[in-house]
Amino acid sequence: MTERRIGRGRRPGVRGDTRKALIDGAFRLLDGNKSFDGLSQRELTREVGIVPTAFYRHFPGMQELGLALVDESFRGLRQIIQDVRTDVRSSKRPIGSFAKSLLKHIRNQRDRFRFIASERFGGSGVVRDAIRRELRLVQSELAIELARFPYMNEWPAEDLHMVASLMVNSMVAIAEEILDRSAADKAAEAELLRLAERQLRLISLGIPAWKPSS
Amino acid sequence: MTERRIGRGRRPGVRGDTRKALIDGAFRLLDGNKSFDGLSQRELTREVGIVPTAFYRHFPGMQELGLALVDESFRGLRQIIQDVRTDVRSSKRPIGSFAKSLLKHIRNQRDRFRFIASERFGGSGVVRDAIRRELRLVQSELAIELARFPYMNEWPAEDLHMVASLMVNSMVAIAEEILDRSAADKAAEAELLRLAERQLRLISLGIPAWKPSS
DNA sequence: TTTAAGTGTCAACAAGTGTACACACTGGAT
DNA sequence: ATCCAGTGTGTACACTTGTTGACACTTAAA
Numbered sequence: 001m002t003e004r005r006i007g008r009g010r011r012p013g014v015r016g017d018t019r020k021a022l023i024d025g026a027f028r029l030l031d032g033n034k035s036f037d038g039l040s041q042r043e044l045t046r047e048v049g050i051v052p053t054a055f056y057r058h059f060p061g062m063q064e065l066g067l068a069l070v071d072e073s074f075r076g077l078r079q080i081i082q083d084v085r086t087d088v089r090s091s092k093r094p095i096g097s098f099a100k101s102l103l104k105h106i107r108n109q110r111d112r113f114r115f116i117a118s119e120r121f122g123g124s125g126v127v128r129d130a131i132r133r134e135l136r137l138v139q140s141e142l143a144i145e146l147a148r149f150p151y152m153n154e155w156p157a158e159d160l161h162m163v164a165s166l167m168v169n170s171m172v173a174i175a176e177e178i179l180d181r182s183a184a185d186k187a188a189e190a191e192l193l194r195l196a197e198r199q200l201r202l203i204s205l206g207i208p209a210w211k212p213s214s
Numbered sequence: 215m216t217e218r219r220i221g222r223g224r225r226p227g228v229r230g231d232t233r234k235a236l237i238d239g240a241f242r243l244l245d246g247n248k249s250f251d252g253l254s255q256r257e258l259t260r261e262v263g264i265v266p267t268a269f270y271r272h273f274p275g276m277q278e279l280g281l282a283l284v285d286e287s288f289r290g291l292r293q294i295i296q297d298v299r300t301d302v303r304s305s306k307r308p309i310g311s312f313a314k315s316l317l318k319h320i321r322n323q324r325d326r327f328r329f330i331a332s333e334r335f336g337g338s339g340v341v342r343d344a345i346r347r348e349l350r351l352v353q354s355e356l357a358i359e360l361a362r363f364p365y366m367n368e369w370p371a372e373d374l375h376m377v378a379s380l381m382v383n384s385m386v387a388i389a390e391e392i393l394d395r396s397a398a399d400k401a402a403e404a405e406l407l408r409l410a411e412r413q414l415r416l417i418s419l420g421i422p423a424w425k426p427s428s
Numbered sequence: 429t430t431t432a433a434g435t436g437t438c439a440a441c442a443a444g445t446g447t448a449c450a451c452a453c454t455g456g457a458t
Numbered sequence: 459a460t461c462c463a464g465t466g467t468g469t470a471c472a473c474t475t476g477t478t479g480a481c482a483c484t485t486a487a488a
Contacts, residue, residue: 018465018466033337033338033339034251034338035249035250035251035252035336035337035338036249037248037249037251037252038249038251038252038338040444040445040446041445041446041447042444042445042446043444043445050465050466050467051466051467051468052445052446052447053446053447053448053449053466053467053468054465054466054467056447057464057465057466058465061446062446117335118335118336118337119336120335121331121332121334121335121336121390122249122332122333122335122336122337123247123249123332123336124247124248124249124252125247159412162409162412162413162416163416165409165413166384166413166416166417169383169384169387169388170380170383170384172387173383173386173387174383176335195376195379198373198376199376199379199380202376202377202380202417202420202421202424203380203416203417203420204420205419205420205421205423205424206416206417206418206419206420206421206423207416207419207420208423209419209420209422209423210416210419232435232436254474254475254476255475255476255477256474256475256476257474257475264435264436264437265436265437265438266475266476266477267436267437267438267476267477267478267479268435268436268437269476270477271434271435271436272435275476276476
């Protein structure tokens with residue numbers, strides 16, 4: 001992008017620079033309404049500003065790039081989970097602060113979230129499976145966290161996972177809707193945030209009445 | 215596929231035959247782990263067994279084909295909703311019969327469901343928007359139906375929609391997981407069915423405790 | 429019977445795609 | 459000081475893609 005092509009065998013600033021540029025470029029392109037398997041290798045290298053063949057210096061093929069994207073996305077997500085966890089623990093209103101904290105991170109890591117949400121079901125096998133696997137991990141972490149709350153500390157793991165999966169699915173769906181609006185549309189964003197809170201609250205109201213391991 | 219190419223200007227059995235063949239062929243290809251915008255026009259015509267240019271006799275372009283797929287998918291889905299509705303109304307255990315009825319239809323209309331679930335977030339704009347619009351209609355119908363149940367008949371529309379959206383999102387997510395397993399894997403299917411029932415039950419347990427229009 | 433709309437065919441194009449190959453420059457380990 | 463692994467470049471090839479244009483056959487209406 002900036003001052004890149006210098007001559008024949010130019011040297012980028014740092015080792016591993018271009019690899020990162022490829023990943024970022026992919027996120028950028030995918031954010032613009034196209035799916036991973038509609039993304040061509042050449043298109044990507046064009047975006048990044050290298051010659052097509054240079055791609056293979058960093059990845060054996062697009063599939064591996066896809067896996068790297070999954071990796072990268074969840075690396076960010078895991079950090080977020082940490083943050084959210086501490087935010088929530090120190091709050092009297094866990095649901096409200098959970099939703100708000102999540103929203104903040106969604107805005108910051110826009111393209112990562114976008115990628116996860118849209119390749120989770122769409123797409124081509126390997127990438128999709130990787131996302132599912134990671135998402136199941138997130139669910140497990142959430143299940144553990146849920147066990148700290150009243151009523152749930154005696155629940156069997158299966159029930160905790162059921163609740164966690166319900167929450168994760170709803171939040172992913174809402175996240176995707178937020179990301180689909182232009183970042184400027186604060187009104188829609190606020191409304192969706194409220195929807196998220198309300199759905200979580202409804203779920204939490206069901207918890208005291210649930211008969212575990214039924 | 216069967217006895218098609220006869221000669222130069224061959225005549226298919228019935229008018230509108232090939233149009234349907236294109237739609238079905240698209241569903242078939244999309245069921246095999248690829249997304250709509252990774253589907254090429256030539257690939258499709260190859261699958262259907264016509265020459266590339268013949269495609270334009272039926273659709274101005276791939277985008278219109280996409281819209282036709284959405285249309286077709288929801289045509290089936292609406293029928294399903296009718297069925298489910300009557301199934302549920304005549305049942306003492308609405309949740310159980312809802313989930314079971316849904317599962318049956320998911321199996322029967324495999325590729326339609328698949329298409330809806332995977333193009334809902336992935337993909338390229340027009341198709342995605344059309345799916346969202348239709349899905350919002352489904353949500354509205356569900357909201358109306360929910361209003362018949364105890365506790366909810368006095369709820370404001372907004373709250374009904376909140377619950378409906380939660381249910382639809384969860385069910386779509388689970389449906390996609392079912393579709394992702396091979397149809398033969400009855401064990402996984404049964405487990406996911408159970409998960410769906412449990413999630414719906416949890417939601418329904420929250421309902422009596424919900425304070426409407428809060 | 430003639431005609432026109434509908435639907436199919438083939439040939440051809442320019443543009444885009446993945447990948448192989450040979451070459452060039454850089455920088456750190458030897 | 460030399461060498462080599464890493465990373466970039468350009469050229470090249472065969473294949474796929476979307477779309478245009480001219481043509482052929484079928485069927486139903488005029």
